[in-house]
Amino acid sequence: MKIITSGASYLDIDAYACCIAYAELLNLQGIPARAVSSAKPNSSVSPTVLSWSAAFQRYTPQANDAFVLVDVSDYHHFDPLVVLDQVVEVIDHHPGYEQYWAERLGCAADIRPIGAAATLVFQRWQAAGLLSRMSEQSAALLATAILDNTLNFTGQMTTELDVRAYDLLAQRANLAANWPERYFLECQAAIEADLQAALAADLKRFKPDSNLPQVFAQMTVWDADGLLHNHCNEICAWMAGQGDDWLLNVISISDGKSCLLAEPEASQQTLNRLLPLQWQAAMAIVKPSMLRKELLMLGLNLNAV
Structure with missing residues (x-):
């Protein structure tokens, strides 16, 4: 079983979306996978996003589990359920641990300067030729994660890959044109509450x-x-x-x-x-x-x- 998880302290929308969408892709490919986390979503997972009911799964540790880390590569901050020696893949866009994981995992460590880790997960769906089978829920999650992590495409790390991924995912998810403003206003209301x-x-x-x-x-x-x-x-x-x-x-x-x-x-x-x-x-x-x-x-x- 592949366990798709992220950091220990909290789940932001990027980690949340990547866990759900990547587990869905692996299962479609016939690779048993579960999205699991010990952390709680933070305010970037807005009330509307929560209403999409993307569920993480219960997890009972097994000796032969393999761990895939998304939106995190600093092993000091991994979810406590992770067994470091059983990590088989890392998908991240945070700097600092590229060499460490390249030496351990080779090409299974995909750590790149890009707006959102969600864009990297989207690329895996695209490479597998399975975008037409992605659930609207996963498409909406990944699209929203790109919005958030690129700061509505104004962030300095935003790339054309992020912009293109969002366009295709928003179409797949049938997101409204005013979703970006609605989303960030929801996040602010949750923060101030x-x-x-x-x-x-x-x-x-x-x-x-x-x-x-x-x-x-x-x-x-x-x-x-x-x-x-x-x-x-x-x-x-x-x-x-x-x-x-x-x-x-x-x-x-x-x-x-x-x-x-x-x-x-x-x-x-x-x-x-x-x-x-x-x-x-x-x-x-x-x-x-x-x-x-x-x-x-x-x-x-x-x-x-």
């Missing part, structure tokens, strides 16, 4: 050699200005409770910017090594918007200099 849970559900901790603040949260909303106007004090208090070196990246889809919120001066200085930033109190604006993985790449590149 339980702000602390949303922060916790998309927070990563980095080591000092990453050249990033050690506590790094991220959220994607339609209107960052509105969210920060209403909730900045609550956000800062909660983030300060997670450590004295922190950053929140609030990505604003409607106006294509990132609002970097970092009260500690040391955190601001860390970021100043990566980008030419102008801080106003605890805030710096980046246009076009940037994802956490893009900032991570800048930090890794700084180590290589």
